[in-house]
Amino acid sequence: MSAFQLTGKTAIITGGASGIGRAIAQVFAQNGARVHILDFNEKQAQATVEAFKAENLEVYYNICDVSNAEEVQQIVDEIAMQRTIDILVNNAGVAHVGNIENTTEADLDRIYAINIKGVYNCAKAAIKHMKGKSGVIINMASIASSVGISDRFAYSMSKGAVLTMTYSIAKDYVDEGIRCNSISPARVHTPFVDGFIEKNYPDNQEEMFEKLSKTQPLGRMGKPVEIAHLALYLASDEASFITGTDFPIDGGFIKLNG
Template identity: 60%
Template sequence: MSKLEGKVAVITGGGSGIGQAISELFAAEGAMVHIIDLNVEGGNKVVQNIISNGGGAKLHICSVSNQAEIINVIDSIGKVDILVNNAGIAHVGNLENCAEADFEKVFDVNVKGAYNALYACVPKMKQQGSGVILNLASIAAVVGIADRFAYSMSKGAIYAMSMSVARDYMKYNIRSNSISPARVHTPFVDGFISKNYPGKEVEMFQKLSDSQPIGRMAKPEEIAKLALFLCSDDAAFITGNDYPIDGGFIKLNN
């Protein structure tokens, strides 16, 4: 039997990158996947990929920063067995280069967005007496990364919320964990390099890859496999933990 047979999974930001890899793997493992995303084209493409491979998926166009929208979407889905808070945006800059508008935008999507999804899903999980939550944090939550002030703030909050929910809802058979990836090779990374380093794409890609002690960036599919384990019954005894998936960055980058 597939690891997620009969489960209903909500995945925010499931229309590209890590979220896409998680959505497609969860569907392949038997879950009915509900993708929450603002990327209509990308989200529809992922849904069609899943359906063409015999899986079940539906796209919900919704801003995670809007609580009313999130609650309406979750209510329309009904039962939720798994919530993956993956939606997020980045910001490049230190404290002095982070304007109030930049800070608030990152907070609204990365922090408030995760809170909104938790706020909508946890009562359902509590009522049904079971549920699994996985939040995408980052190594930036625990180590200092240059020019990532707002992003690091948001991922530190994700880590803290994961632990708080794990403690408060353990008695309702709700598990909550987080994953902390290092740099992952997604279309976002390629776009970032092209925008900020025109003509030096190959050089910068190699530089970013070499910043991982293992010598390369992670693949989205590698993050998805860890997500699958933590959201499946194989991890039934695991809650209140963060899992770095970082190519040795935290412990070996010295």
């Protein structure tokens, strides 16, 4: 049995139907949590929950657009009526490739609505039910929060905001028993990465995968489950002395490149 147990705790994970979010949902449920996935993709969410239930894991899903404050609040309130909300993982997000010149206003608005406003909506909805009790909020930032990444203008902007929102929430709610931290992954091998390579480099997919892998000093991309295990620790009681901190998990990218 893992030292980092979440038995009896309820966790909400946004974007939990695929990639890193799916891995976090699975690891949390395997370690005793009751997990509620909030995701925009109903087909993926349903398939994910069915797969987890086949493992006798307690996982549920709600179709949710995290950029819609009213929708988020209604779903979180409904979950809170059934049980205490102990953990929120703000994982839902979208990417954009481009510098400032080839980032349109529509691109910027889309990134803002999901990556920034989505975190705001979900954190605000959950904090209302955590105040004066206890709670853990984990925000998915990125190495792009801390270092310059080429052609990631809008994405970096959004993840920088996630990082500073983490600091603000931790500071403002420490006396309410709420801990807030963030995780900053480097490139992680998810279906999104495979789709990106297939779409943009159809004639040299293997070569591009190798090139992207080697941008991390360890020579490979991260695995979703590796991010999930860090999230598990931060959500657990063993991390009760940690708040207002960002945790890079990057294969050495920030400190060893350059």
